[in-house]
Amino acid sequence: MNFINQTAIWAQLHQHQRATHYLHMRDLFAQDPERFNKMHQKLNGLLFDYSKNRITEDTLKLLIELAETAQIKEWIDKMRTGKAINLSEDRPVLHTALRQPKTANIYVAEENVIPKIHEELDKSLNLAERIRQQDYLGFSGKPITNIVNIGIGGSDLGPRMLYVALRPYHHEKINVYYVSNVDAAHLGETLKDLNPENTLFIIASKSFTTPETLLNAMTAKKWFIEKTQTTNISQHFLAITSNKQAALDYGIAEDNIFGMFDWVGGRYSSWSSISLSVMCAIGRDNFLEFLEGGRNMDEHFFSSPYSENIPILMGLIGVWYNTFYQSSSHAIIPYDHSLRRFPAHIQQLDMESNGKRTGRNGEHLDFDTGAVIWGEEGVNCQHAFFQLLHQGTRLICSDFIVIANSFYPEQNNQHQVLVANALAQTRALMQGKTEAEVYQELDYLPGIERDKLAPQKFFPGNQPTNTIFLERLTPFNLGMLLALYEHKVFVQGIIWGINSFDQWGVEYGKVLAKNIEPLLSSEDTTQYDSSTNHLIDYFRKHNKPNA
Numbered sequence: 168m169n170f171i172n173q174t175a176i177w178a179q180l181h182q183h184q185r186a187t188h189y190l191h192m193r194d195l196f197a198q199d200p201e202r203f204n205k206m207h208q209k210l211n212g213l214l215f216d217y218s219k220n221r222i223t224e225d226t227l228k229l230l231i232e233l234a235e236t237a238q239i240k241e242w243i244d245k246m247r248t249g250k251a252i253n254l255s256e257d258r259p260v261l262h263t264a265l266r267q268p269k270t271a272n273i274y275v276a277e278e279n280v281i282p283k284i285h286e287e288l289d290k291s292l293n294l295a296e297r298i299r300q301q302d303y304l305g306f307s308g309k310p311i312t313n314i315v316n317i318g319i320g321g322s323d324l325g326p327r328m329l330y331v332a333l334r335p336y337h338h339e340k341i342n343v344y345y346v347s348n349v350d351a352a353h354l355g356e357t358l359k360d361l362n363p364e365n366t367l368f369i370i371a372s373k374s375f376t377t378p379e380t381l382l383n384a385m386t387a388k389k390w391f392i393e394k395t396q397t398t399n400i401s402q403h404f405l406a407i408t409s410n411k412q413a414a415l416d417y418g419i420a421e422d423n424i425f426g427m428f429d430w431v432g433g434r435y436s437s438w439s440s441i442s443l444s445v446m447c448a449i450g451r452d453n454f455l456e457f458l459e460g461g462r463n464m465d466e467h468f469f470s471s472p473y474s475e476n477i478p479i480l481m482g483l484i485g486v487w488y489n490t491f492y493q494s495s496s497h498a499i500i501p502y503d504h505s506l507r508r509f510p511a512h513i514q515q516l517d518m519e520s521n522g523k524r525t526g527r528n529g530e531h532l533d534f535d536t537g538a539v540i541w542g543e544e545g546v547n548c549q550h551a552f553f554q555l556l557h558q559g560t561r562l563i564c565s566d567f568i569v570i571a572n573s574f575y576p577e578q579n580n581q582h583q584v585l586v587a588n589a590l591a592q593t594r595a596l597m598q599g600k601t602e603a604e605v606y607q608e609l610d611y612l613p614g615i616e617r618d619k620l621a622p623q624k625f626f627p628g629n630q631p632t633n634t635i636f637l638e639r640l641t642p643f644n645l646g647m648l649l650a651l652y653e654h655k656v657f658v659q660g661i662i663w664g665i666n667s668f669d670q671w672g673v674e675y676g677k678v679l680a681k682n683i684e685p686l687l688s689s690e691d692t693t694q695y696d697s698s699t700n701h702l703i704d705y706f707r708k709h710n711k712p713n714a
């Protein structure tokens with residue numbers, strides 16, 4: 168189904184948007200006390216409330232028809248069973264296989280991949296347990312207590328998000344640091360207080376060609392050798408990669424190389440050995456629980472009907488705003504300090520997957536695709552960008568992620584304040600405040616002052632939100648939450664007819680950076696546009712490292 172924008176349902180949805188765009192959610196709630204009951208779904212410890220959206224029951228029917236027309240279920244089956252749906256790289260897309268039990272069977276080129284997945288998983292979990300039990304020692308006999316994960320993009324954002332989110336499950340003696348930026352300050356500041364004797368470096372790179380990661384890895388190796396005066400790095404450097412040869416060439420011992428699979432994209436790989444750092448922090452049982460949570464969401468996604476399927480509903484609501492309202496901005500707002508890295512991870516997951524203008528068969532797409540994903544933890548964001556959500560001119564849908572029980576039960580009063588803020592914001596964004604209500608509120612003022620102030624205090628409302636409520640932030644629930652977003656992205660990619668699993672768009676800038684780098688320290692004439700030429704020249708004149 169390549170030309171979704173030429174289908175009858177696409178035209179019907181445009182027409183439906185024009186016919187309903189004036190509706191206000193305030194009125195829809197007032198007219199139908201059952202609205203919440205009709206527009207929420209539950210799955211184990213997760214509640215998805217989508218009632219505060221600019222949709223009616225008719226909108227949902229049409230959106231589900233769109234999903235059927237795009238053959239979402241058929242594509243789910245193709246993904247699940249290992250068909251090569253990443254067309255431009257001719258690969259299957261099997262991150263869901265990473266969360267399957269040992270007894271499952273999934274075939275790629277007639278080989279069951281499950282035994283290999285579990286072999287790698289066991290290897291990582293076994294090492295993590297040895298580190299946690301202080302059975303794995305550094306070259307001088309000291310146990311490992313500091314782990315530095317060097318990686319970027321999917322080799323950093325996912326594991327880092329999991330590590331931060333699951334803090335209460337951490338081993339008390341193990342600290343993990345994540346170094347991603349090629350800016351020397353990132354590695355420099357991390358290494359400043361570390362002792363190489365109890366530090367383990369994990370070089371996390373699926374391709375083992377990413378220049379930022381390799382440069383940081385080289386600098387780390389140099390630091391280690393200089394500090395310890397030993398060239399015996401084998402106990403202190405591990406690699407996680409699908410490019411074994413490159414890791415061997417770098418000097419990593421064969422036993423210290425943990426495999427990845429070419430049919431799992433970097434941004435979908437948090438379920439694999441790329442999360443070795445997380446396994447060291449939270450241990451085998453918690454990591455297995457996380458996988459189980461993901462699998463639980465998979466089973467729901469694979470088998471629930473369209474109208475009850477949380478990832479499908481979430482994806483469709485996103486398409487409704489993005490395509491039919493032309494509202495391309497989507498915020499993710501976790502009301503939980505532990506989830507503060509979640510928006511950054513979902514930003515890569517979504518934007519690198521669906522930020523595409525070419526269809527999966529090479530056709531030019533004549534409509535908007537991937538949304539701009541951004542966000543920040545609540546309540547901090549209330550004091551930053553919420554003004555624009557409440558009184559700005561833009562339609563922006565937000566996901567509010569709220570947790571019913573905090574990690575600090577003794578501070579439940581603080582937790583109640585946090586949750587009250589989340590619920591108040593979704594209510595205020597939906598309801599708004601009419602001019603009549605504002606006038607009434609200000610009736611203590613003289614008329615002229617009231618007239619002046621009232622327009623400033625008017626809240627249009629009708630600003631959509633989804634609320635995802637988790638009972639607790641357990642590894643299981645976090646697994647469900649992450650898999651939910653992965654599947655939402657999948658649904659949208661299928662509807663728009665794009666391949667969500669390649670990322671050619673990031674290549675061009677990488678090549679140019681390689682070309683520009685030597686020019687920064689040479690006198691050669693540069694032959695780019697006048698801006699780039701002058702900026703190179705500016706750097707040459709002002710970069711004085713020894714001044």
Ligand code: F6P
Nearest residue numbers: 319320321322372373374377433
């Ligand atoms: O940013 C491009 C990208 O290829 C991402 O897709 C990936 O997550 C990241 O770079 C890191 O790649 P690697 O794990 O191969 O170093």
